[in-house]
Amino acid sequence: MTARPSTMAAVLLTGHGGLEKLEYRTDVPIPRPAADEVLIQVGAAGVNNTDINTRIGWYSKGVTAETGAGGAAGFESVDAADAAWSGTALRFPRIQGADVCGRIVDVGEGVPRARIGERVLVRTMLRAPVEDRPFECWTFGSECDGGFAQFTVAPARDTYAVRSDRSDVELAALPCSYSTAENMLRRAFVGAERVLVTGASGGVGLAAVQLAKRRGATVVAVCSAAKAAEVRAQGADRTVGRGADLVGALGASSVDVVIDLVGGSQCPELLGLLRPGGRYAIAGAIAGPIAEIDLRTLYLKDLSVFGCTCQGDEVFENLIGYIEREEIRPVVSRTYPLREIAQAQRDFLAKKYPGKLVLVPPALDRTG
Template sequence: MPANVSVPERMTAALLTGHGGFEKLEVRDDVPVPVPAAGEVLIRVAAAGINNTDINTRIGWYSKVVKSETSAGGAQGYDDLNDDDASWSGTPLTFPRIQGADCCGRIVAVGEGVDPARIGERVLVRNMLRSYVDYRPWECWTFGSECDGGFAQYAKAPARETYKVECDWSDVELASVPCAYSTAEGMIHRVDVREGEHVLITGASGGVGSAAIQLVKRRGAIVTAVAGANKAEALKALGADRVVPRGDKLTDHIPAGSVDVVLDVVAGPAFPDLLNAMKRGGRYSVAGAIGGPLVELDVRTLYLKDLAFFGCTFQDDEIFENLVSYIERGEIRPNVSNTYPLAQIVDAQTEFLSKNTGGKLVLVIPE
């Protein structure tokens, strides 16, 4: 570590002490600062976004014993939970864990084999890390799940998955990107959205949905967004061609069989309506189930309409690199709705769970 870089031995961090409610989050100022191993960098975190996966992991929503939507256990967790399958990967988490899939900050130290000239770079960390699984197909770690993440003053990450970003965005704006935008871009990439296609986006006022609007429009497609009626003007400003109020029947607003692609993060009771809206040969992509993980599927609809279904968690290696290039070329823009200091992480997650705010919520990390 260069002598002119001062890094303390202890830091402030939000520790997740186990699966459960808000009581499992502890903000402490005596947490050891991580030491970068060979091939890693140490980042002074400036800002970190809030995402569904942070809450899903905290409450253990990924466990198959949970049948409800995220909000049902978001504050208090679940009484009956199987810790053995309560992470997204199915591998039990170890606690305490520093969560935070999003991380924007500056490199302050490097491990063996990393060029010291990188110290000082403003960076984003790829949220789906491939280095720790030797780039095996369909495998990754989530930053803030299988390893410690961005809800702290300092975080370490693989150097080759920590990307320098040169732009005029603020740290808060950059911190809104990694998880939401890469999830959206991964879904769009997997189903190969093309110019002129009609794309239906659920949960469109959230982080992934609002990112998807911009990324779909970037490809020249037509967007129908599903969201609360009070979010319509904001979503049209992001590029949505039409906004269907959440809870309305889709075919009251668009013809049945008119949608080429569905990008879904909601699932739940509205699932059959989505398939009814799709064309023959349409593609359905899903990366979340905030409306509930169990859906009603008439298999006849699937095969008689020749639909293709894509489950989207793993991201191809170019997804994050493409996002950085979109930012640097000014092809997308941030959509931040509110910020909180790290000490108010519970307040931030409470607002997130309310679904009353469009766009991203971001934690500002103290000096």
């Protein structure tokens, strides 16, 4: 057996800002698992919007623009004090990466050594660090180091064994996107009804399409024309072009549930699509965090609005079950060596590909 090295390759986020804040290093000390933690050798790590939003400080209330406006260069208006999921300042350097698939190679005190060798996924929205307090956020790769490295540590109770023939790359595309989508569908009580999904060609969007179909829904997906065929292949019953007149295309009060990942100026139109008693769930605002809505639409139509971030245990437990029963399969369009993270994020921001982009760390016998 080859001895484990003392240092690893990792990408360090050195502060809020542009792509220049991502520093690929090969001399980062390998972390040691503390009590109730496991050490994971990372097989692959997915790229997510939250990685970029965290880097550029988009969660700060000082930022009002869409993600893409500062995705490469960052924003000048960031207040570092409130620029993370939790609304508090991040500590730098930080190893990002909300998605991880890998194997447990060591355990801390209190964790059975029998877990060594397990192939695992890490729950993105960690519950152990906040002691299960509801509606508190502790996000893997944000409030603690994540998966953009050869090794990472995670709470043992938030690290789930997964039995699947899927590759590490495929499995690494699942935790953040699919748990976000599953949480939205659960919060909005989605069943066999008409559901509209915005941003449907992205990682979370395609996950929402698949998972809504799994629940028996009729899915209308909003996406670019270039990606419509792929979105329909993943289960959408109908696609509508991004930027289209949605009420004109679908009819007012014609949708039971809206799963919104885009936000921005289209929010009033989305509320107009909902039938009386309809539900609106949101977990992203890549088109901008500020929207002007007519509050009369909310109360006269008896609409329910769900902001969806924190997740109960059942969300990730459901996801593991779907994977092991082969009920879902992510779309992975490209993989990149970890050192090419900047290019991966450029491609992500350009919306060049449907589904997920995934980073692969170097093998242990080399660090380039």
